[in-house]
Amino acid sequence: MESVLTCSGCAATVNVDDRGDPYPFRCPNFDAGDSASGDVDHVLVPAPVDLSDGFPTAGIEGRNPFEVFRRQLGSYRRARALGLSDGAYLEIVGRLDDRIAALDGKGFAVTPFYRSGAISDALGFDPAGGVWVKDETGNVSGSHKGRHLMGVMIHLLVSETAGLTDPARRPTLGIASCGNAALGAAVLARAAGWPLKVYVPTDADATVRDRVGDLGAEIVVCERQPGETGDPTLRRLLDGIDSGVLAFTCQGNLNALSIEGGSTLGFEIVASLVEGSMTADHVVVQVGGGALATATIRAFDGAVEAGLLGETPRIHTVQPAGAAPLARAYTKLRMLAGDHPSRRDIELHAARAARQRSEYMWPWEHPASVASGIIDDETYDWLAVVKAMMKTGGTAIVASEGELLGAHAAAHAAGFPASPTGSAGLAGVAKLVREATIGASDRVVVLVTGAERG
Ligand SMILES: Cc1ncc(COP(=O)(O)O)c(C=O)c1O
Ligand SMILES: [Zn+2]
DSSP states (O other): OOOEEEETTTOOEEETTSSSOSOOOSOTTOOTTOGGGTTOOOOEEEOOOOOSSSOOOSSOTTSOHHHHTGGGOHHHHHHHHTTOOHHHHHHHHHHHHHHHHHHHSOOOOOOOEEEOHHHHHHTTOOTTOEEEEEEOTTSGGGBTHHHHHHHHHHHHHHHHHTTSSOGGGOOOEEEEOSSHHHHHHHHHHHHHTOOEEEEEETTOOHHHHHHHHHTTOEEEEEOOOTTOOSOHHHHHHHHHHHTTOEEOOSOTTTOTTHHHHHHHHHHHHHHHHHHTTOOOSEEEEEOSSSHHHHHHHHHHHHHHHTTSSSSOOEEEEEEETTSOHHHHHHHHHHHHHOSSOOHHHHHHHHHHHHTSHHHHOOOOSSOOOSOGGGOOSSOSSOHHHHHHHHHHTOOEEEEOHHHHHHHHHHHHHTTOOBOTTTTHHHHHHHHHHHTTSSOTTOEEEEEEOBBOOO
16 A cells, blocks of 8 residues: 655645655645745545554553554655565564663553543443543653654654665754754754754753753754744754755654654553443543644544544643633634534535645734643644544633643642643543543543643
């Protein structure tokens, strides 16, 4: 099967398997700030994932998700199409993971997923229902972010092993972040021996900066230029990309390949649900740039398509009141589509929105929150998430600072050492329980995505 990426804005397609472009990251018509790209939402979207072929639903505990779910990864299909054997692919993943473990103390392994009695009881669930937590706090570099980047790094190494690129002339990788994504990128780049630039704001967290610097990445401090709007670190990254830096990001608009690595989180949940003969009624995800939600939705959609799950759970998102561009876009699109739109109407409205992006998505002014990992001023991967919420009757939850702090305390009380960003999904669950959108016997999946940094 070919791996094709399709732009949801202009319908351009990119075949990932051919030898032409070793870095098929962006829509060929994406050109930030160029009026030629108009108001089109150029985001390459991977083809739906096939979970009917070799998807493991048992015995995955403790194993490397990039090995056990390799048949669901475009990088694997690409490796095979380029002539690499199964063993050669496993060697790429295994060697990289060993070096990650040496740097970070652990490599990638399926993360815990279980019903939290403490959280379920605190929210008044009955024994049939409850809150199942996917706990990413112990993952590589302390969050789920490494998954996105591991997926990209495997692609880069597949290109090299297949002889498409020269290991002696590795382009510099770049990411705009001063949090979990920067830490993940620094570990991954160091493990693989790729040069990395990390674009950070002037007020970047010193602990993160130090760790990223210790891992050998170059830190580029980005001051806001007079009259400049939007995120200055992103602007500088885009300038870097224009001069040859490769986007090593957790944003699908800049690197579509980052979505599939993120989908391993959803694959793990699906595998656990199937193994336990369980279903989920709701999935609640905190959203910054939107790649995590997009990747998770993709895994659930694939599971439904393959008949592993009956239907996609209701997808709910959580953003802080101090930065809620996705909720703003969803409200607007839902108003246009009316109550209970058909699937066809949803597709039509989404297709129109993809060509009028700025009607729905524009930078949030002065984003701020205690959940500092999800204050992206725009949701880059927004359309797939909005569509999924519309199709499943989801809610775009906007959480107050008090609600986020309450969820943070509740997570710690239940034994999850999460940051306020990592526990933000729980603020959404609590709110939906209060509003009775979630009932006492409903089964809810929540992602606790990042650990508190000391
Ligand atoms: C811990 C944590 N959770 C969730 C998110 C949200 O992910 P995304 O930006 O893909 O929406 C982020 C980063 O943005 C994060 O650092
Ligand atoms: Zn496009």
